[in-house]
Every structure is written in C-alpha cells, then in structure tokens.
Amino acid sequence: MRISTSQIFDQNLTAMLNQQSDLSKTQLQVSTGKKILNPSDDPAASVQMLNLQREFSLSEQYIANATKAENKQVIEEGVLQSATDMLQRIRELAVQGLNATNTQSDKKAIATEIQQLNEQLLALANTRDSNGDYLFSGFQSNTQPYQTLVGDYQGDEGQRNIKIGAGVFIESNDPGNQVFEAPLISTTITANGTGTGQLSVNDITGVSETFPQISFTFNDAVVGPPAVAANYLISDGNGNTASVDYVDGMTVNLSLLNPDFPRLEINLTGSPADGDVLTIEKNVTEPSQTLFKTINNFANALINNAVGANDSPNNGDFLTNLSAALTNIVDTRAKVGGRLNAIEQQKQINDGLSFNMEKTLSELQDLDYAEAISRLSLQTTGLQAAQQSFVKVQGLSLFNYL
Numbered sequence: 001m002r003i004s005t006s007q008i009f010d011q012n013l014t015a016m017l018n019q020q021s022d023l024s025k026t027q028l029q030v031s032t033g034k035k036i037l038n039p040s041d042d043p044a045a046s047v048q049m050l051n052l053q054r055e056f057s058l059s060e061q062y063i064a065n066a067t068k069a070e071n072k073q074v075i076e077e078g079v080l081q082s083a084t085d086m087l088q089r090i091r092e093l094a095v096q097g098l099n100a101t102n103t104q105s106d107k108k109a110i111a112t113e114i115q116q117l118n119e120q121l122l123a124l125a126n127t128r129d130s131n132g133d134y135l136f137s138g139f140q141s142n143t144q145p146y147q148t149l150v151g152d153y154q155g156d157e158g159q160r161n162i163k164i165g166a167g168v169f170i171e172s173n174d175p176g177n178q179v180f181e182a183p184l185i186s187t188t189i190t191a192n193g194t195g196t197g198q199l200s201v202n203d204i205t206g207v208s209e210t211f212p213q214i215s216f217t218f219n220d221a222v223v224g225p226p227a228v229a230a231n232y233l234i235s236d237g238n239g240n241t242a243s244v245d246y247v248d249g250m251t252v253n254l255s256l257l258n259p260d261f262p263r264l265e266i267n268l269t270g271s272p273a274d275g276d277v278l279t280i281e282k283n284v285t286e287p288s289q290t291l292f293k294t295i296n297n298f299a300n301a302l303i304n305n306a307v308g309a310n311d312s313p314n315n316g317d318f319l320t321n322l323s324a325a326l327t328n329i330v331d332t333r334a335k336v337g338g339r340l341n342a343i344e345q346q347k348q349i350n351d352g353l354s355f356n357m358e359k360t361l362s363e364l365q366d367l368d369y370a371e372a373i374s375r376l377s378l379q380t381t382g383l384q385a386a387q388q389s390f391v392k393v394q395g396l397s398l399f400n401y402l
Contacts, residue, residue, distance in 0.1 A: 030373065056361065058166075059354045066164040066350065070343045072129055072172045073336050079124050079135065080179075080333045086117050086124075087326045090295060093117075094318055097302050104305055111302040118295045122146055125180050125292070136176035145176040149292045153177040165346045170339055177288070179332050182324040184289040214254070214264070214280040236261060246272065291325035294318070 096102070097110040125146050128134055133141035139158030147154060153176050161169040215235050234257065235241045242257035249269050254261035266280070298318045301307050307318075 053361065056354060056357045059350055059357065062163065062165050063347065063350045063354065065162050066170075066343050066347045069162040069164055069170050069172050070340065070347075072135070073340050073343065075127070075129055076135055076174065077333060077336045077340070079127050080329055080336065083121055083124050083329050084326065084333065086121050087291070087322065087329065090114055090117050091319065091322050091326070094298065094322065098307060098319075107302040107305065107307075111299040114295060114299045114302070118149060118292055118299065121180075121295070122149055122292050125176055135173055136179060138173070138175040146180070146290065146292065149296045151290075153181065153290065164343060165350060168346055170343060170346075171335075174332055174335070179329060180292070180325070181288040181290050182321065182328050184294065184321055214262075215277060234258075234261075289321075291322070294321050294325065 093110050093114050097107055097114075102110070125136055126134065126144050127136070134143065134145055134155070137143050137145045137155030139160065140155045141160075143154050145153055145155045155176055157175045157177065159175060160172045162172045164170050234244070234252075234254065238260070240258050240260040242254070242261065244252065244257060246268070248271070249267070251265055251267045254264045254266075264280075268278075272278075298307075301318075
C-alpha cells in the first residue's frame with residue numbers, strides 16, 4: 001500500500017489535534033472539578049442533574065421559607081407570652097380592686113396600674129415583625145390593627161400561609177380579632193313582684209361562667225320583722241329545685257342547696273310578698289369585644305366606684321370576661337407552639353432531602369481527581385510522544401540518501 005507524504009502529515013496532525021482536545025478537556029475537568037462539562041458528555045446524567053438541581057433549589061427555598069415562618073412564630077409567641085403575663089397581673093389587680101375593704105383612693109391607684117398595663121397590651125397587639133408588617137392584621141399587613149383602647153379591629157380575618165415543603169403550608173399569623181377579642185358576658189338581674197312585697201339583691205359572688213335562668217318564687221310570705229317566707233322555691237331551666245326559709249339579709253349559696261345548681265351566691269334583703277318572683281339570668285350581651293375595651297371599662301368603673309352587683313358588665317363578670325380573653329390568648333399560644341413544632345420537623349425533612357440530593361448530584365458531576373490527574377499525565381505523555389515522532393517522520397526524504 002502506497003502512503004503519500006501528505007497523508008502521513010494529515011494522519012499525524014489529526015492524531016495530535018485529537019490528543020490536544022482530550023488533554024484540554026481533562027485539564028478543564030481538573031480546573032472545574034466537574035466531570036460533565038457539556039450535556040453531550042453524558043446526556044442521561046445531564047438530564048438527571050438538571051432535575052436534581054431544580055429540586056435542590058426548591059428545597060433551599062423551602063428551608064428559607066421555614067426560617068421566615070419560624071421567625072414570625074417566635075415573635076408572635078413572645079408577644080402572646082407577654083400578653084399572658086400582663087393579663088394575669090390585671091386579674092390579680094381586679095380581684096384586689098373588687099375587695100370591699102378598699103378605699104376609693106385604693107381603687108383609683110389600682111385602676112391606674114390596670115390602665116398602664118392595658119396600654120402595653122395595646123402596643124403588643126400592634127407589634128410589627130422584622131419586615132415591618134403588623135403581626136395581627138390578617139392580610140392587611142400595613143394596617144395597624146387597633147388604633148385606640150376603645151376602637152374596633154381594623155384588619156381582616158385573613159391568615160397568610162407560607163409553603164415550607166412539597167404540599168406543606170404553615171400559617172404565619174393570627175388575625176387580631178381572633179386573639180384579642182372574646183364574647184362579653186354580663187349578668188342581668190330582674191325582680192318582678194306582686195302586691196306590696198319588695199326584694200332586692202345586694203351582691204352576687206362566686207358566679208359560674210355560665211348557668212341557665214334561675215327563678216326564686218315566694219309563697220306564704222309573712223310581712224313584718226323578721227320577714228319570713230315559707231316554701232321559698234328556687235328552680236332553674238334544667239328542672240332542678242330547692243326550698244329554703246327566707247330571712248332578711250340572708251346569703252343563698254345555690255350549689256350548697258343542690259349540687260346540680262350552678263356556683264352562685266346571692267345576698268337578699270327586703271320583704272317579699274306571696275307570688276313575688278326574682279329571676280336571675282346570665283347572658284352574652286355582645287358577640288365580642290376587645291379585651292382592651294373590657295379592661296378600660298373596668299378601670300373606669302373602679303375610678304367611679306361602680307363595680308357593684310348591679311353595675312354590669314363591670315362587676316364580678318369582669319373576671320369571667322378576662323378569663324375568656326386569657327383563654328383566647330393561651331389557645332393561640334398553643335397553636336403557635338404547634339406550628340413551631342411542625343416547622344422544626346419540616347426543616348429536618350428539608351435538610352435531609354437537600355443532603356441526599358446534594359450527595360446524588362455530587363456523584364453525578366463531581367470529578368474523581370485521582371483518576372483525572374492520572375489520565376492527564378498519560379495524555380500529556382502521549383501528546384509529547386506524538387509530537388516527537390512527527391518531527392522525526394517529517395524529516396524523512398529519499399533525497400537524504402542520494
């Protein structure tokens with residue numbers, strides 16, 4: 001077979017160019033640390049890498065979202081903890097203020113501290129997060145939820161959600177009207193008599209949070225000192241009854257008369273006539289009211305010495321209303337705690353998924369340096385040998401032997 005000089009040149013040049021290309025690719029792999037430089041190097045692995053990179057980016061976003069949601073929950077939990085402490089202190093002061101031994105000066109001093117705590121509560125309800133958004137305004141994050149102690153809620157009932165995992169959403173806030181508002185309970189007392197009899201209620205204590213209508217019916221009443229009514233019948237809407245002789249100024253403890261009665265103590269005075277009926281009811285007078293307004297009303301009632309049994313809603317019902325508001329906040333804290341636990345669990349899941357994806361991605365694209373450097377050395381030696389042999393071959397000519 002006859003091989004021309006140009007063919008020899010072309011073959012050697014092509015071989016050297018291929019070796020240079022391989023060497024250049026290996027050098028680039030070593031410098032980047034990646035074994036797949038172009039999709040054509042390994043199409044199947046390249047597609048898998050693209051999918052993994054997309055999922056890894058999503059996982060990183062979920063981790064960032066979880067951190068953001070966690071920060072919001074931590075801030076809210078701190079606010080609710082402070083609110084709980086303040087409400088407990090207000091309750092202590094209220095119990096102290098309802099003590100009959102207090103002078104009017106004492107009541108005013110107690111009311112002053114209650115008002116100061118109430119202002120702090122209002123400030124907590126208007127807390128902003130690190131982004132400057134109001135925590136308790138629902139979707140209206142730029143709207144201050146409560147303007148004044150007696151003002152109404154200015155936000156909405158929206159609850160924002162943050163995606164912290166594939167198909168996993170977490171609430172990042174609570175609307176203020178679900179946290180700082182509760183049904184307002186007040187005691188309504190009515191006394192309806194016939195004839196010339198008179199009866200008045202001086203005090204109600206130990207009141208249960210809820211109870212059915214209580215009726216006092218007087219029969220065979222004897223008017224005169226001391227006024228006595230035999231067959232004094234007490235009944236409620238559940239069919240429970242009791243009977244007691246009436247004595248002017250007596251205190252009736254319903255739960256002692258009949259354990260099926262609600263916890264209720266009533267001090268009665270006057271001279272009832274036959275057929276007189278006294279009805280005691282406890283009703284929700286408003287669907288809801290902000291705890292700031294409830295506390296403010298009570299503080300003003302203390303200042304005005306209007307916390308008696310007939311001064312509803314600023315009598316003993318205030319403690320019931322305050323308990324309802326406190327329960328609201330405690331329940332919300334429990335929800336926040338549950339969200340924090342859910343976020344922590346999802347963060348662990350996200351971290352595990354990210355680690356596994358990163359590991360798989362590394363196995364697909366990261367270079368084996370020991371193998372690559374060995375290959376680089378071999379390719380370098382091969383290219384040098386090809387270059388040296390080409391120098392010798394290109395110098396061959398018949399004219400050198402003539």
